[in-house]
Amino acid sequence: MSDTPTGDTPTRGTPPRGTPPRGIPAGGTAPGGTGRAGWHRRAGLLPVGYLVALAGVALVHPFLPPWRWLAIHLLLLGAVTNAILIWSAHFTTAVLRAPAPEHRRGEAARLVLLNAGVAGVLAGGGTDRPAVGVAGAALVFAAVVAHLLWLAARLRAALPARFAITVHYYVAAAGALLAGVPVGAWMLVADDDSRPRLLLFHAHVNLLGWVTLTVLGTLLTLWPTILRTRMADGAPAAARRALPVAVSGLALLGAGVLAWWPVAGAAGVALVAVAAGLIARPAVRAARHKAPASFAGWSIAAAGGWLLVALGLDAWTLLAAPDADTAAGRFGVVLVPLLAGFVAQTLLGAMAYLLPVALGGGPAAVRDRAGRLDRSWAQRVAMANGALAVLVLPAPPYVRITTSLLILAALVQFLIPAVRILIAARRQP
């Protein structure tokens, strides 16, 4: 997405034809951007902060009984959900060609609400205080409802726009999360025989709905921008075709795991994979035209591969399990490629591209930040994905420890420059 103010990026190559005109969202703010840049500096701290906490949990996890739950929710509910709320609002404004926001009070209120809720869920779930967790989940739910209403209002107010489909993806994603959050809250309170099915529902709807739909919708424009090439012909059409496929797949999947009809669940997963494939085709064409040459590009490309791996494993898990209990127990097999391979890599890749640009400050500053976030990108991407491949294959325990340390190292290799950039941006005028 060419959200960079016009003239900021003489070195960033010709903007892709077919991406939204550059400079739209930032147009009104001062060059160097105390308004927009300041917002993204503060907002960018949110996902980065959760990722730092995640790295901390990874280091001390032998002493934390619920570390798995905590790590999953720090990543998804903490870092990813914050990033989605922040950046989907950003992209919505951009693709709908809405005027730059005069103030961000509504957005800030949504984020405050969300993070109060996240804190409640993490505290309640981590310390086994269901009431706190449920209250937190209610706040998260409210924040997402507000976000959904805001998206819908933007859609209604907008003139026809070529990439409005992206916002439709966001609406569908938010709808999915609204189904997933209450189920998660319910599982904090009750533990009965329906738990495995509820767990599968919660995980699938949130991961394949909220996260994956958002990613697929965003990549339509973000991917060619990261590659600095033109969007492949037919990409918007593919995205429009893929959305109903993905949504019906998700509905089938949700119903399939809730009623424990594994064939329906696997068929739903297959439909989601088909939707991902529809979107991947023009994306691959664009990449063939201009190969990725950055941390963002290769991370997201690898993430796409892991998504397909995870979907394959997921369908197999559902079909091979004799009952929902077993399927829920084996879902950990799907989580490693899905969370570390797809979600975390997409998040890090997207932030590595977006943060330098959003913080503004002129082309030199942007280039400097991008360079810092891209430092030794090939080593980081190769290391993380090689280690992930070992981790997904059956490996002896000590090998799992050493390779997961490498994945942690790759995360830290992103976090250190990211934190420094955010801190340095504050010192800038």
Next chain:
Amino acid sequence: MNAPAAAPARPLGGLATGLALVLVAVLIGLAAQRVTGPAAGPGGATAVAWNGHTTTVTVAAEGMRFHPDTVTVPAGDRLVIELVNRDARRHDLVLATGPRSAVVAGAATTRLEAGVIGGAVEGWCSLPGHRQAGMRLTITTAEGATAERAAAERAAADGTAAGQPAAGHTADGHDHPAVPPAAGAAFDAMAAPAAGFVARDAAAPAPPAGRLHRVDLRVREVQREVAPGVRQKLWTFNGTAPGPVLRGRVGDTFEITLSNDGSVDHGVDFHAGALAPDVPMRPIDPGQRLTYRFTATRAGIWMYHCSTMPMLLHIGNGMYGAVIIDPPALPAVDREYVLVQSELYLGADGAIGDLAKMRAETPDAVVFNGYAAQYAHRPLTATAGDRVRVWVLNAGPSRTSAFHVVGAQFDTVYREGRWELRPSGPGAAQVLDLAPAAGGFVETVLPAPGTYPFVSHVMVDAERGARGAIRAG
């Protein structure tokens, strides 16, 4: 994002660096595996050089057995065991030479590097009770005769050093003496408890108001005195054996939240509710919870107990309790007590009970409410002329109870959901006989002031501590 010209050279270098780091990590991991693995251990009796071959076998844990339970490999082979857990409960595999697998949950798999096999090696599951229940594995070398001799020697060596293979285990609760007879704690049925001893309150709780009873049951491993000077590590519901006495009326609903704070998997089975056992009675791993909801549609005193195999060990080590569902129109009485009879099969002092004794049904003690002869030393109280009702549940796990009060006759007997005697009839009863898990109550009016001993009239059990007294003032 740098100048495109620099791009082609550096990515390849970076790619190589990244992959090299992964390779190094894998090698370090493999090396660490070797160092902590069996081959390096000097204790292994297998001072045999590796012949360069590696044998990989799959061993399934299912139904408290390893399948196969004998693995034969050529001498000098390195053995890798893929352990597949097909049970719902957790298992591991520990070898006498030192290697131990991770504890695997149900439907999961783990790998155990068994090292170079030079002779017979014994293996077992180290979770409490599982080895005694038959989860043993023997690894032999293809040279049969010598291997069997070695196995016999090893077995003899194990016998003299009870529990040696497990001595290195640190996880609490995973230790269990391998050879029981000498290990049982000393128990003197006639010893008196210390002066400060307080007997468990045997008074029956009043039925709580309301029709929905929410109860938290926490599985806890506790050290408890079970007889004068004898301490055992009991597995308990809420820290006591028996667990709390629950009470309600016909039609009441109980919502039990079971949390497992122990170190092995546990579950619970309430006889007071009729339901499909598959889900609510499933074993749960340490740290997990489950909700067990039942409606008590029928009256009686019902047993509840841990539902995890081997149940003999779980009940024998303290995981039992009583639920009283009052029969409709149960008359009020002057005194109402609850006694739960159970056996004690003592393990080493401070350790858990001894499964081998449980299997042989050779209890060290038979007790009411968890402590040998506690009411002989701290009698229950009543007043002469009082109508006294005593609820009795026989938790077993294996022995019959014959509850008798010396000097008294039971004019009321309610046994297993049925009034067998009422005061209005001409007859009376001398004993309330209860098979394991059966229960009921008796009523009597103590005729005059005095001390009325009560016993299980299975006299050997009375000698073992199944006795007490009611003092009528």
